[in-house]
Amino acid sequence: MNSLSEQIKGKEVLLVGNSESIIGAGLGPTIQSAEFVIRFNLSIAHLNSCTGTKTDAWVFAMKRQRVCRKIYNNAIIKPRACFRHERHPDPGVDFNFIPLDVSISSVQKELQTTLDPSVGVCTLWYVLNCSEPKNVSIVAFDSFLNKNFHAEVDIPRSQHPVAEEARYISYLKSSKKINCLD
Numbered sequence: 001m002n003s004l005s006e007q008i009k010g011k012e013v014l015l016v017g018n019s020e021s022i023i024g025a026g027l028g029p030t031i032q033s034a035e036f037v038i039r040f041n042l043s044i045a046h047l048n049s050c051t052g053t054k055t056d057a058w059v060f061a062m063k064r065q066r067v068c069r070k071i072y073n074n075a076i077i078k079p080r081a082c083f084r085h086e087r088h089p090d091p092g093v094d095f096n097f098i099p100l101d102v103s104i105s106s107v108q109k110e111l112q113t114t115l116d117p118s119v120g121v122c123t124l125w126y127v128l129n130c131s132e133p134k135n136v137s138i139v140a141f142d143s144f145l146n147k148n149f150h151a152e153v154d155i156p157r158s159q160h161p162v163a164e165e166a167r168y169i170s171y172l173k174s175s176k177k178i179n180c181l182d
Contacts, residue, residue: 004038004057004083004100004123005131011036013133014181016052017120017140018043018148025182027139028052034137038127040119045074046150051140053077059100061085061119085119102126111168113161118144121165128177137179141169 014034016022018041031037031052038057039047047053058079062068072082082097100123107117107125117125120141127136140149143166172178 003098004059004081004126007057007081008036008127008131008133010132010134012135012137013038013127013131014137014139015120015124015127015141016040016043017138017142018150019140019142019144020146020149021142021182022140023050023149025050025139027181030181031139036133038123039079040123042071042148042150044077044079045071047076051149055079057081057083059083059085059119059123085122100126102130111161111164113164115161115164116159118160118165121160121168124169124172124178128172135179136177137181138169139181141180143169 012035014031014036015038016031028049028051032054034054036056037054038059039055041060041062044055044058053076055077056079060068060082062071083100084097085100102122102125104117104122107122108114110125111117124138127133144160144162173180
């Protein structure tokens with residue numbers, strides 16, 4: 001397998017966040033028609049017509065092997081490529097994955113924070129700074145304004161730099177570095 005940057009070079013890339021704002025937004029067909037779709041963490045085990053099911057790459061950061069295996073095995077559509085975010089050590093999962101070569105400290109510097117950026121924002125930073133996509137779009141990235149579409153409980157907002165991530169995404173939108181589909 002190639003690095004993520006090699007796989008998305010020259011492509012129209014859509015990063016699909018996990019916000020429940022995606023439910024009812026009618027974006028399933030748009031997601032399905034995207035050239036290259038990237039999804040995150042638990043989402044691949046909970047896809048449906050609202051979220052679309054297309055998954056070219058899955059970026060995950062779960063710590064425990066049993067969680068990684070369960071999510072992968074329960075995925076409706078198996079991702080073509082699985083990328084392990086560097087935040088946690090290799091869980092020894094029994095499917096092929098590629099380390100995502102993103103520097104968390106570089107993302108923290110860009111966001112001006114010492115907190116751990118979310119996997120979605122780290123991947124967005126990587127796509128924009130370490131790759132050569134044709135263009136980049138995002139959907140369901142609301143900086144934890146809403147809970148995750150697949151979660152019964154809200155993810156603790158204290159583990160990520162929520163305000164800094166919101167400012168970063170707002171800057172990327174206003175400077176036309178990314179397209180926002182919702």
